[in-house]
Every structure is written in C-alpha cells, then in structure tokens.
Amino acid sequence: MPDYDVIVIGCGIAALTIANRLVPDKNVAIITKEKRDNSNSVLAQGGIAAALTNEDTCDAHFTDTVVAGCRHNDADAVWKLAAEAPGRIRRLINQGMAFDRDNDGHLIFGKEGAHSCRRIIHVGGDATGKHLINHLLEQVSDRVTLIEDETAVDLITSGKHCTGVTTAAQHGDRKRYTASHVVLATGGCGGLYTYTSNAPSITGDGVAMAYRAGAELADMEFIQFHPTLLYHDGQGKGLISEAVRGEGAVLINNQGERIMKHVHLLKDLAPRDVVARTIFSRMLSGEQIFLDISMIEAFDQKFPTITGKLHSNGIDPEKGLIPVIPGAHFSMGGVRTDLVGQTSINGLFAAGETACTGAHGANRLASNSLLEGIVYGNRIAEKIKGCHGEDSCSLTADLKTALPVSLSLPEKTTIRQMMLEHVGITRSEAGLHKVIRWLETYKQQIDGCDLSELTTDQLTKVNMITAGWLIATSALMRTESRGAHFREDFPVADDLNWYQRPIIRKYETTEQLHTV
Structure with a gap:
C-alpha cells in the first residue's frame, strides 16, 4: 500500500x-x-x-x-x-x-x-x-x-x-x-536569473524532475519579466506591484520624461513584456528608470508592504520616486x-x-x-x-542504472548571469547557441548520474542547469518574437490565429529535440 x-x-x-x-x-x-x-x-x-x-x-x-x-x-x-x-x-x-x-x-x-x-x-x-x-x-x-x-x-x-x-x-x-x-x-x-521577484528557493525543480521522469513540457521559452522590481545598490530588492501603476504611477527616466507615453496605447499599463523591454532598452542606453508615485494619495495606506520595503532600503516614498529594474517573474x-x-x-x-x-x-x-x-x-x-481503484498501480519502482557522481558545477551566480545575458528579456541566435553550449558542458555530466548522492546545493545547481537548458533550447526553436519571448533576429508575430504550442519530450541533445 x-x-x-x-x-x-x-x-x-x-x-x-x-x-x-x-x-x-x-x-x-x-x-x-x-x-x-x-x-x-x-x-x-x-x-x-x-x-x-x-x-x-x-x-x-x-x-x-x-x-x-x-x-x-x-x-x-x-x-x-x-x-x-x-x-x-x-x-x-x-x-x-x-x-x-x-x-x-x-x-x-x-x-x-x-x-x-x-x-x-x-x-x-x-x-x-x-x-x-x-x-x-x-x-x-x-x-x-x-x-x-x-x-x-x-x-x-x-x-x-x-x-x-x-x-x-x-x-x-x-x-x-x-x-x-x-x-x-x-x-x-525565477531563481535562474540575477534579478527576480521570486523567492530564492524557486529554481525550476519541478520542471527538471518532470523532464528527468520523461514528462512532456511546453512553452518553456516564455519567461515573463516584471517591469518593476525595486533597484537599490545594484540589486533587485523585491517586487513593486503593477497595482501601483494601476493607481496612476508612471515610469520616467532620470530627465523626468515619461518613457511609455508614445510606446503603447495603454502607456504605463501596457502588457508586461512591452513595458519590460522598454525599460531594458532605456537602461542599455544609460538611463536610470524610476516609478513616479507622487500623484498617489495615501500611498503608505494603499501599499503598506511596499512602503515598508522602501523604508528598509533607505528610500523615502514621500519623495515620490522609486528606482526600478525588470526582473524574472513568471514562467x-x-x-x-x-x-x-x-x-x-x-x-x-x-x-x-x-x-x-x-x-x-x-x-x-x-x-x-x-x-x-x-x-x-x-x-x-x-x-x-x-x-x-481503477487508477491504482504497482508501486514497485523501475530499476535504473545510475552513473557514479563526479560533478564539476558552476556557481549559482554564474548560471544566473548567463541566463540573464543570453536568455533574458531579449534573445538572439548567437547568444542562445552560446549559452546552450555552455550549459551542455555541465548537462553531459548530469545526465544519468545518481542524484541521491548529491548535496542539496549540488541538486539545486543540477535543476538550474536542466531548467536553463530547457528554456534556452526552446527559445532557439521558436523563430519568431511573441510575448515574453523576444528574438532580436526575428519580427514580432502579428497573426490572428491560435498558435500551435510545441511540446518538448526528453531527448539527449539539442539536435534531437522535437516538437509534436
């Protein structure tokens, strides 16, 4: 039983x-x-x-x-x-x-x-x-x-x-x-990226386990970046809810210019992928981006959690400006x-x-x-x-031949930086090939090894590498820009039909990764 x-x-x-x-x-x-x-x-x-x-x-x-x-x-x-x-x-x-x-x-x-x-x-x-x-x-x-x-x-x-x-x-x-x-x-x-709104423990464990068990995966390339994480001392310090913009806050640069005004009909309430890419491109140009909350009355009462976060990071909400950066938010x-x-x-x-x-x-x-x-x-x-009872089955597990453990794995910070740089808000064929080759040098060690002998820190890295490889290979397969998947080398999709979703099955190399 x-x-x-x-x-x-x-x-x-x-x-x-x-x-x-x-x-x-x-x-x-x-x-x-x-x-x-x-x-x-x-x-x-x-x-x-x-x-x-x-x-x-x-x-x-x-x-x-x-x-x-x-x-x-x-x-x-x-x-x-x-x-x-x-x-x-x-x-x-x-x-x-x-x-x-x-x-x-x-x-x-x-x-x-x-x-x-x-x-x-x-x-x-x-x-x-x-x-x-x-x-x-x-x-x-x-x-x-x-x-x-x-x-x-x-x-x-x-x-x-x-x-x-x-x-x-x-x-x-x-x-x-x-x-x-x-x-x-x-x-x-989210924990696969340098900047994220996620809890630190969220490192792709579920999809990595499912992949190793042979389950079908889908749409792994679509990683939503939330436009507004609190940005302080070079780090993402947690989420600044979209509800703040819903109450009237606007995104501005360090010259006080509204950055979303001419980008989308919905301006600061455009879909998250549009807002995140706009902020990202502005930051690449050297601009600093702020969320202007000066027009929101009783901000501390409407957003007590955010107010506490600002104070704990030495930022006075009364001054009306919150420095922000996009961060990995949702898969x-x-x-x-x-x-x-x-x-x-x-x-x-x-x-x-x-x-x-x-x-x-x-x-x-x-x-x-x-x-x-x-x-x-x-x-x-x-x-x-x-x-x-008709759904019950034998509880005798399959016998699997596990390889001995001898792993040389990168630091988590290195994995996160590689993912942010090459499989982040914008992607390119060259960047995706680079990160896939890098991940596969470690994935070759992982495939077939006995994970029961690993430390929890090693296991986390294994799952991060596996999930990162799945995201990157899926991003390489999708030769268009759509939603949260933006390819610099392909145009934005503009079709009006339901789109066929590729399903990933477990294969050992990128070349053998197929869709159904």
Whole structure:
C-alpha cells in the first residue's frame, strides 16, 4: 500500500488549494523544501482577477487574457480560468477569506496592466498572497502531513505511472515516499536569473524532475519579466506591484520624461513584456528608470508592504520616486497538462506555475497567477477525488542504472548571469547557441548520474542547469518574437490565429529535440 493517497510537492497557493479540497477524503502529504510559509505565493502583492461586477464579464476577462497572451493561449484553458473565477472566489469568501472592502462593505476592485476594467481584488492592500496562504494553512495544517525542510530529488516511476518521490533532508538523510497520486506544485524558474521577484528557493525543480521522469513540457521559452522590481545598490530588492501603476504611477527616466507615453496605447499599463523591454532598452542606453508615485494619495495606506520595503532600503516614498529594474517573474511554460492538471505520466499532476495549461499563452495577464492556482488547484482536486481503484498501480519502482557522481558545477551566480545575458528579456541566435553550449558542458555530466548522492546545493545547481537548458533550447526553436519571448533576429508575430504550442519530450541533445 502507498504511504499516502496524494503527495503534493510545494506549499504555494495551488498546493494548499488542492490539499484543502482533498481532506478529509484523502490522506494527503505536503512536502516543501523550506518552511510552509516560504513560497512565491506568499510574496504576491497583486490580487486576483475575476469578473465579479455588473460592468465586467467572463468574456471580457477571457479576451484580455488572450490579448495579453499574444493569442498563443489554449482557448479552452483560458475559458475555464475566466468562467470559473467568480464561483471559486465566492467559495473562498464563504470560507472566511476577507478581501478588501470599502466603508459600505463592497469589494474594492483595482486595475492592472492590459485589463479592460477594474477587476482585481486584494487582501491587505498589497499583501494578497500572504493572507491567502495564511488562510489556507489554517484550514489544512492539522489535517495533512506537512513535511518541511525536505527537497524533492526525483519522481519515482513504474512504467508510465508516477508512484512517489525521493527527498533529501537538510541534514543529508534520503527518504522515499509513495502515493497513488503525485502533484508537482514547486513554482517556476525565477531563481535562474540575477534579478527576480521570486523567492530564492524557486529554481525550476519541478520542471527538471518532470523532464528527468520523461514528462512532456511546453512553452518553456516564455519567461515573463516584471517591469518593476525595486533597484537599490545594484540589486533587485523585491517586487513593486503593477497595482501601483494601476493607481496612476508612471515610469520616467532620470530627465523626468515619461518613457511609455508614445510606446503603447495603454502607456504605463501596457502588457508586461512591452513595458519590460522598454525599460531594458532605456537602461542599455544609460538611463536610470524610476516609478513616479507622487500623484498617489495615501500611498503608505494603499501599499503598506511596499512602503515598508522602501523604508528598509533607505528610500523615502514621500519623495515620490522609486528606482526600478525588470526582473524574472513568471514562467508561462512548464509541465504540459490537460484541463484537470494531468500530465503525460499517469498519476502525475502539475499545478500553478510548474504547470503549462496553456491559459497564459506567451505572456501572463496580471493577477491571473493566484487565480490559476485556485481554479486549476480545485480542478485537480476534483479529478483526484473522483479516482478510485481503477487508477491504482504497482508501486514497485523501475530499476535504473545510475552513473557514479563526479560533478564539476558552476556557481549559482554564474548560471544566473548567463541566463540573464543570453536568455533574458531579449534573445538572439548567437547568444542562445552560446549559452546552450555552455550549459551542455555541465548537462553531459548530469545526465544519468545518481542524484541521491548529491548535496542539496549540488541538486539545486543540477535543476538550474536542466531548467536553463530547457528554456534556452526552446527559445532557439521558436523563430519568431511573441510575448515574453523576444528574438532580436526575428519580427514580432502579428497573426490572428491560435498558435500551435510545441511540446518538448526528453531527448539527449539539442539536435534531437522535437516538437509534436
């Protein structure tokens, strides 16, 4: 018998949504590499998009998502996201989730980039993710087995079925857990880049494990860079929410000129890929970019988290200028799933940023990320709850011949710099070939080696190299510029049709990487 009915790897919004819906019907374990309150979801300042007003419709939310996604989206996945959003949010409210309201008790709706109306709800102003995670943790903590400080090493497979996961504890112990269903909810790949809004622990673990297990991946080239990270002392110091621009803030250079005024019809609320590229090109020209917040009244009350961040970095918000830089924010690609989170491996599901449902297309619409974790987390849980004995399988893992461990790996800072330089906001064929050759010198050492013998630091580097190689090779394959994937050597796609999404399968070299 398996140790658990369901193992969820990760502790963000998608993971906790799934666990919350499954207990007490299923015996659930959550495994997280750090503490339960450490995830990208906790850091989410933005809110949740949902058509909850009389002036809004699910059709409009659908359209905005597709336009932002540069028509690369899967239409069915987008519709599920938009159409189910109101009901899923109302369920959270009924469970006690206290979204921000005005003095009359009405929900407060904000506006962010590429949205056609005000449809973003928040909690605590700019602390939506933190409050959501705390709310869900309160509901599941005493009803699940919550395993902290253990890093998932590899998926256990039997034939074409996932039967569990091996882990490494911080003190070095290796463990093995089995389950009828395994869910990858490990977040994205932001930690592969020098500047990122992500938690430091988000290093592409889920896609790397799925790739090693033979799961199909899709859209790995689409990495969204958030336009506005706080930039101080040469470092990215965390996210400055897009909701700040939604309240009227504008981007200016060190001469006080508005940089988005003549770039896009939506100006400072243009899609994130457009704004990030504009800031990046200006910075390459030697300009310093600021977010002018001088017109926002009661900024400290509307954005208490950001205000605290500014003060802790010695920046006075009363002066009205926040220095910003783009940073890796969200991966639209990941482990390919269907509309209930099932991957190409039986018994293995993927959720949240680890998954690629196709809902985000080439560029995620603001405040659709927490929403995706909620909507598709619920869909996965509902699918698993409906699974019975016919879904069970042998829990005897395949025997694999592992090579001895002898690795010479680069520093994490070097990996991040190479990814930023060659697979960042802009890409070129020459740069992609360069980084792929560099990554493959290390990937050749990694392929087939026994990861159970590695330290957690080595394992992190292995996952970073694997995920980086997947992103770079996918970027080389896509010979166009679309959304968050911008090739200097190819024009921006302007077709009006749904775009066929390439699916990556596990092959050993770039030349053998095929699409289906």
